[in-house]
Amino acid sequence: MTSPAEAVEPVAAVQVAVIGAGPAGLAAAVHAAEQGAVTVLLDSGARLGGQYWRHSSAGLDSPGEASLHHDVATYRDLTRRLAALADRGRLTVRLEHHVWSVRADESGCTVAAIDRRDLRRPAEVVLRASVLVLAAGAYDRxxxxxxxxxxxxxxxxxxxxxxxxxxxxxxxxxxxxxxxxxxxxxxxxxxxxxxxxxxxxxxxxxxxxxxxxxxxxxxxxxxxxxxxxxxxxxxxxxxxxxxxxxxxxxxxxxxxxxxxxxxxxxxxxxxxxxxxxxxxxxxxxxGFSTSAELAAQAGCTLHPTSDATLAVTTDGAQRTSNPWVFAAGEITGVGGAQLAVAEGIVAGAGAAAASESAAGGPVSAVLPAAVRTRDRLRRFAAAMHEVYPVPPFWLDTLEPDTVVCRCEEVTVAEIDAAISAGARDSRSVKLLSRSGMGWCQGRECGYATSCLVAARTGQPVDLANGAGRPVAAPIPLGLLAGPGADLSP
CATH class of the missing domain: 3.50.50.60 (FAD/NAD(P)-binding domain)
Incomplete structure (x- = not known):
């Protein structure tokens, strides 16, 4: 956070930008590029694959690695096609690029990322994309x-x-x-x-x-x-x-x-x-919570799901309420890697078509087989969430000195004090207690805080409180003066 940023690269223009290189993002980037769209794929990790296909520098082909993964054949197929597209100049991969801001306007999206390949000299990268595909995934709840x-x-x-x-x-x-x-x-x-x-x-x-x-x-x-x-x-x-x-x-x-x-x-x-x-x-x-911060920045509609998280609302083509933004994978509802790949195929095809058409126009490139697979796996995911809900027991285990927000070391007693002082929602509790104001910005404690406040006050659980963050990732303060630093709501 203390290192000054290097000079910002000139703003690059692409037709489709894909954020996230897990199963959904890989599938989306490959299919968008194969349908002719000039595509860039950004991911904060050092290697392709996201959390699902996470691997060491030895690669997934090493004997010790392959046994830890499922559906390695799909990963190999997608990365082989990705490499071929990169050689033809249709697809650019930018790893160790942590996207911190997404802004949408009437003609497309501006994506601001920090290039962390050299931690001593972080640099900002700003992209202008006609269409954006969000495949940011989810994290442990x-x-x-x-x-x-x-x-x-x-x-x-x-x-x-x-x-x-x-x-x-x-x-x-x-x-x-x-x-x-x-x-x-x-x-x-x-x-x-x-x-x-x-x-x-x-x-x-x-x-x-x-x-x-x-x-x-x-x-x-x-x-x-x-x-x-x-x-x-x-x-x-x-x-x-x-x-x-x-x-x-x-x-x-x-x-x-x-x-x-x-x-x-x-x-x-x-x-x-x-x-x-x-x-x-x-x-x-x-279970998991979705990484919906960038979707909220882009003005995409979010909705609560049956497994108590916020998901990005999409149509049959994986298009969000913002006509320039598509979404795929766990951020549209947690359902596993196979579902993420199917949604990525649909989103990539739709984004490629939309990048050549007027906003909100018909998307003609959706692949029927991927749609059928997606719909079938969504039904299975919905059933899975019914089988594995979060039981209410944990609220009974809390003691006054139990830490809820580990970043700011906020305890149950301090949240109760905020409620006694008049707070009736998690946002007010955050302002009075600092729960959710630390390094993770509420990703770890946001769900628990919302549930605890609801249990104490008799109000419904409000998962949307705190979903919108103008800065989605830790960045050097010098970047706030750059062209990607529009923090307006």
Whole structure:
């Protein structure tokens, strides 16, 4: 944050800019460029693939890497086509470019990013795009509980990122907890890499799938995948506990033990089932929150989803309420990599067509097969969210000194004090307590703060509070004087 920015590059003009190089962004960039649009792909990471295909410098072809990934064939196909398009000058890839501002007007979008390839001399890059595709993805959703800020407690996604990116199993004795199918591949991979996975604690009941049989049976490959994880866990003697959660972490300088408990049928803690378990690392996650900051900047309509996050609203062509902006992948609703690829194909094709037509005009290049795949996988994703909701138990575990906002070290007691002072929504609580004003700008604590305020005041949960951020990523202060620094709402 303290380094001055280098001179800004001249503003470059492209037909389609794609933000995010995960499954959705890769698919969108490749299909936009293959349909003739001059395309640029930007991503904050050092390598293509996003979180799903995260890998080390050894690449996905190395024996130790390929076993950690699914659908590597799709990644190889997309990157091969991307390289061919780059050689022909149709597609430019800009890695380690962190987009911090998107502004849309009547003729297109201005994208401002910071080039972090040389951390000592960061530079701003400003692009002018006729059409923008947002594929910014999502991140782990965390719930606060006593001791969750101890060293040794991390997200399930963080554990997987260390394994995929660096080959590091996070600890000798690991407990995996939370809800959702993402717990299973992470626990399986950790066990396969030599960690002693003491158990997987799933807050919900997989039996809830019985109510969603049509959606489940429509995806036999996913059922086979789930069965494979179950067999792998059994082979490694990793127990799977359902309706079971971690309600507290204990330790001094680092994590030493956790308290686990069963949930009743209403999702509340059964105190008579509490037990303490020694552990070195806790990997915990309760689904995902979308990275919707750039969509909010661009004026795109957002809507709450059934899995308690904000998603970008799109039409059948993946076009948002802003005619110059398309969206694909997890920011339109969390549904997995296959759905993200399908949406990326549709968005890329639509963006290429829209870049040659008037804003709001018909999009003729949508691929029918991708649309059918997308719609089928969306139905499965909707069923999955019904099976794995966030149970309400965590609100009962909070103590006055439990930290809610780790960046600013704001506790439950301080949020309660803000409510006692008259705050009735999470924005007012933020202003009075600083919850959400730290480095992550509420990405970690925003959901928990909104739910806590709603529970205390009897108001509905307002996930939209704080969604709009004029600066979407940490940047050198010198960039605020540059051409990408329009911070107007």
């Amino acid at each position: 965390q719930l606060p509980f006593p001791g969750w800020d101890l060293p040794g407690v991390l997200t399930v996604g963080g554990a997987q990122a260390l394994l995929k990116g660096s080959g590091v199993a996070v600890g000798p004795r690991v407990l995996v907890a939370g809800t959702g199918p993402f717990l299973l591949p992470v626990a399986t991979a950790l066990a396969a890499r030599g960690a002693d996975v003491l158990g997987v604690h799933e807050a919900n009941r997989p039996g809830r799938w019985l109510r969603q049989l049509p959606a489940a049976l429509s995806q036999p490959a996913k059922l086979t995948e789930a069965a494979g994880y179950a067999l792998a866990l059994a082979r490694h003697r990793v127990p799977l506990h359902t309706r079971s959660v971690v309600i507290a972490a204990h330790g001094g300088d680092r994590l030493e033990a956790v308290t686990v408990a069963r949930l009743d049928w209403a999702g509340r803690v059964r105190r008579d089932t509490c037990r303490r378990q020694p552990v070195d690392v806790l990997a915990v996650g309760y």
